[in-house]
Amino acid sequence: MLKTVNLTKRYNDGTTALDHVSFSTNAKSISILGRNGAGKTTLTRILSTQLLPTEGTALIEGYDVVKDAKKVRKIIASIPQEAHPVGFATPLEHLLMYLTARGFSLSEASQIARKTLKEIGLWEVKDKPSDLLSGGMKRKIFVAMALASSAEVILLDEPTVGLDPYSRTEVWSVLKESDVKLVLTTHYMEEAEELSDEVVLLHKGKLIAKGSVKELLSKFENKVRVEGIGDLLVGKLRISYVDREEAVKYLGKYIVRPITLEDLFIIYSGETLED
Numbered sequence: 271m272l273k274t275v276n277l278t279k280r281y282n283d284g285t286t287a288l289d290h291v292s293f294s295t296n297a298k299s300i301s302i303l304g305r306n307g308a309g310k311t312t313l314t315r316i317l318s319t320q321l322l323p324t325e326g327t328a329l330i331e332g333y334d335v336v337k338d339a340k341k342v343r344k345i346i347a348s349i350p351q352e353a354h355p356v357g358f359a360t361p362l363e364h365l366l367m368y369l370t371a372r373g374f375s376l377s378e379a380s381q382i383a384r385k386t387l388k389e390i391g392l393w394e395v396k397d398k399p400s401d402l403l404s405g406g407m408k409r410k411i412f413v414a415m416a417l418a419s420s421a422e423v424i425l426l427d428e429p430t431v432g433l434d435p436y437s438r439t440e441v442w443s444v445l446k447e448s449d450v451k452l453v454l455t456t457h458y459m460e461e462a463e464e465l466s467d468e469v470v471l472l473h474k475g476k477l478i479a480k481g482s483v484k485e486l487l488s489k490f491e492n493k494v495r496v497e498g499i500g501d502l503l504v505g506k507l508r509i510s511y512v513d514r515e516e517a518v519k520y521l522g523k524y525i526v527r528p529i530t531l532e533d534l535f536i537i538y539s540g541e542t543l544e545d
């Protein structure tokens with residue numbers, strides 16, 4: 271579905287946002303994870319043909335995002351992080367405008383728009399100007415547009431930022447039920463686990479790990495997370511990762527629990543919890 275070879279982006283001010291990132295995946299859905307500034311948005315902007323790489327290549331469904339940019343634009347729908355709806359237009363109008371611009375007839379667009387607005391939980395507010403909607407509802411308009419588009423691959427940059435837990439679950443279930451292939455960036459580990467077959471971990475522009483959450487976790491199955499309660503430290507740190515056998519001595523005064531995706535990120539990025 272996705273392949274990058276030595277993908278590199280250096281901005282004009284000299285910042286290297288992506289540094290020779292190479293990976294390939296046939297997973298139906300992937301999450302790109304990383305801390306602020308890791309290069310997630312830069313990667314999705316390159317994949318969605320909005321930004322040229324400095325070096326290297328990226329392919330979506332076999333099409334080069336630079337050489338075959340027109341073809342790529344036909345098969346993808348992309349929601350940038352900073353997308354804002356038009357204030358006076360309603361959710362229904364947004365979907366109708368978007369779908370007709372993508373080539374659907376008005377009657378097709380109307381049918382698809384109504385179905386999607388119901389599925390995503392925007393039906394009650396479909397005729398309200400977006401200015402009058404909450405931040406989460408505004409975000410949902412864009413997820414609905416991407417889902418309704420019939421694109422083969424949708425790229426979502428932090429799709430559920432600002433959504434309350436109920437709305438987030440609502441969006442997740444619509445995304446999961448859809449046949450569309452997903453590339454998403456997120457800060458929510460739970461979202462990555464819920465929605466993606468594979469995760470790509472970026473750190474300071476470099477790829478630090480890739481695989482299914484299960485695969486990545488299995489590499490650390492002999493480790494557990496130990497967290498000191500109050501001022502209690504594990505060595506010099508409040509949280510540390512130790513071998514299972516060693517964990518026995520921490521039981522009682524410490525919180526000892528299995529490693530999660532969130533811990534993997536800390537382990538792979540090589541950052542201590544003091545950082």
Ligand SMILES: Nc1ncnc2c1ncn2[C@@H]1O[C@H](COP(=O)(O)OP(=O)(O)OP(=O)(O)O)[C@@H](O)[C@H]1O
Nearest residue numbers: 281283285287304305306307308309310311312313
């Ligand atoms: N237009 C630009 N010019 C110069 N540097 C940029 C530009 N856009 C991003 N950067 C820098 O590139 C690096 C990667 O930024 P990017 O937005 O891709 O990260 P991110 O992982 O999406 O971060 P966040 O989680 O905060 O959205 C950062 O150091 C950022 O400051």
